[in-house]
Amino acid sequence: MQPSMFNVQVPLPERNEVFLMNTFSDAQLLVSADVPALLERVAAGGGDDFNDEERETLRTLAENGFVVTSRDAERRGLEEFFRSVREDRDQLKVTVLTTLQCNFACDYCFQGDHGDYNLFAQKMTLDQAAQVVAWIEARLDVVRPQRFTLTLFGGEPLLNLPAAYYLAEQCFRACEARGIEQAITIITNGLLLTEEVVDRLLPFGLAGVKITLDGDRDTHNRMRPLRGKQGTFDRIIENMRRVGPKVPLVVGGNFDETSADSYPALLDFLREQSFADDIVKVNFKPIIKSTQSTPPGVIRLTPVAADGRPNPNPLNGTCMTSAGAGTSIGGGCDSCGFADEKMTFLRAETRKRGFYTPDGVHMGPCELHSRHAYTIGPDGSLYSCPGFTGEPSLSVGHIDGRHEGWRAAAAGRFDALAPYDKCGDCHFIPVCAGGCSVASHTELGDMNAPSCHKASMEAALVVLAHSAAAAC
Numbered sequence: 001m002q003p004s005m006f007n008v009q010v011p012l013p014e015r016n017e018v019f020l021m022n023t024f025s026d027a028q029l030l031v032s033a034d035v036p037a038l039l040e041r042v043a044a045g046g047g048d049d050f051n052d053e054e055r056e057t058l059r060t061l062a063e064n065g066f067v068v069t070s071r072d073a074e075r076r077g078l079e080e081f082f083r084s085v086r087e088d089r090d091q092l093k094v095t096v097l098t099t100l101q102c103n104f105a106c107d108y109c110f111q112g113d114h115g116d117y118n119l120f121a122q123k124m125t126l127d128q129a130a131q132v133v134a135w136i137e138a139r140l141d142v143v144r145p146q147r148f149t150l151t152l153f154g155g156e157p158l159l160n161l162p163a164a165y166y167l168a169e170q171c172f173r174a175c176e177a178r179g180i181e182q183a184i185t186i187i188t189n190g191l192l193l194t195e196e197v198v199d200r201l202l203p204f205g206l207a208g209v210k211i212t213l214d215g216d217r218d219t220h221n222r223m224r225p226l227r228g229k230q231g232t233f234d235r236i237i238e239n240m241r242r243v244g245p246k247v248p249l250v251v252g253g254n255f256d257e258t259s260a261d262s263y264p265a266l267l268d269f270l271r272e273q274s275f276a277d278d279i280v281k282v283n284f285k286p287i288i289k290s291t292q293s294t295p296p297g298v299i300r301l302t303p304v305a306a307d308g309r310p311n312p313n314p315l316n317g318t319c320m321t322s323a324g325a326g327t328s329i330g331g332g333c334d335s336c337g338f339a340d341e342k343m344t345f346l347r348a349e350t351r352k353r354g355f356y357t358p359d360g361v362h363m364g365p366c367e368l369h370s371r372h373a374y375t376i377g378p379d380g381s382l383y384s385c386p387g388f389t390g391e392p393s394l395s396v397g398h399i400d401g402r403h404e405g406w407r408a409a410a411a412g413r414f415d416a417l418a419p420y421d422k423c424g425d426c427h428f429i430p431v432c433a434g435g436c437s438v439a440s441h442t443e444l445g446d447m448n449a450p451s452c453h454k455a456s457m458e459a460a461l462v463v464l465a466h467s468a469a470a471a472c
């Protein structure tokens, strides 16, 4: 008998209790201080001198995963968990980048209306969209999921509405014929998000729209302007007001050292809007930069190519706006980057206004660990997650089934990814899985290295403990 290596605890002296959580079983208990003491006796090898009450407590702890038969058994359980995450067939999840073009000119993004970028940026044709649908149909037949999630992403996906409508309609028909539920999410900058677009997609399963707001009105207009520097905030808000009653809204935001402090004003503003209750989730992330001027606490994007030299086409932009576990409405990655202190601050500010935001503890495993989550670029290239789409050399295949050695080699590398193997006895492995491999790749040049933000998870755990206690 052993205490689980995934036990975490937060003392709550004001209640004379301890919050006990197991990150593997997800059991959460408020217990008196003698329970952690009992676990310490178990760890020290005690066993013969427990009284009846202690035995009963240990039975309850074992039922909830706080006590395990052995570390080896627990390790085997963890491996089995990652295997089941990988092979899970309940959901087939496909993110399609219908275009790499964008109508914004955000300074921090490699996409968008910078110079002649849009002239050459890829845009999916209807023929290519038809190939995507055929590929998805084949996957539906192999995987036979209960649910199919289609995420429309870019670039700005609403700049290619014919492809978006085609994919939505044809995939819906394919799912309907197989008795599979389809859910569509769109990740958009919101400028072209009209009622007409929403009305057109709702019958095919539109379940959520994620819109990016980078701070209050002035900050957003500075961070996310049109090419002529015109602001975009007012139009996006008006669009949200119009579509909010029809479809759940998710607000995402990218912050840096100059914009983070403007988020409380944005949250106040959103709370006052008629569509406030249509916002089902708010989640902010730090901007990942490729410059050396990144402030402390923000993941610095160090563009690294496969050969280790600086990459002229870095991954910035895509990772922070999509990807990830994405199982909730609105899709989107909730795990790929933390600015530890600011994230804690922004989560607290978000909750204060009554908006839901991820708790900062349950952050993974992200979709990179799932065999049945795919990302497709405008040219039909397949990627392991949207965070890697900025680097075509990391494509793991193509929807036309072509065999190319370099894609097969990349696929092999992604198949073998297990950064958590290097995380030792960390308590957070089941809910972190070693962090974001895009961050590891870009920062360390090794996607299989952990990208660790344990301090952020520990801070989030304290908040989780206090809110669990407040709810009792």
Ligand code: SF4
Residues within 6 Å of the ligand: 319, 322, 323, 324, 325, 333, 335, 336, 366, 367, 368, 385, 386, 387, 388, 435, 436, 437, 438, 439
């Ligand atoms: S590797 Fe990073 S960007 Fe990709 S899904 Fe995971 S957390 Fe998101």
Ligand code: SF4
Residues within 6 Å of the ligand: 420, 422, 423, 426, 427, 428, 429, 432, 433, 434, 435, 450, 451, 452, 453, 454, 457
């Ligand atoms: S990356 Fe850090 S927090 Fe995550 S599992 Fe590894 S050691 Fe733990």
